[in-house]
Amino acid sequence: MINTKHRIEFYPEKCVGCQQCYKACFVDVIRWDAEKKQPVFRYVEDCERCFFCEFMCKKDAIKVVPDYASEHLMQSFDGCR
DSSP states (O other): OEEEEEEEEETTTTTTOOOOHHHHHHTOOOEEETTTEEEEEEEEEGOOOOOOHHOOOOOOEEEEEOOOOOHHHOOOTTTTT
């Protein structure tokens, strides 16, 4: 499991149930609740932070909040002095 604090903020009062965010999510983080007619956010730690869902939502009901502090540069610069 990835230790991250990525968040997806959702504002249900703005959502019109168009499913564009759900259709835009290629990693299946966003599921669709047919009964409530709104997205459900599962496995947020798997979010690629592509912002497609946020971009596709014309009502600004979704905001992707990346946790850049949890991402580490896995590079070594030994010998570079």
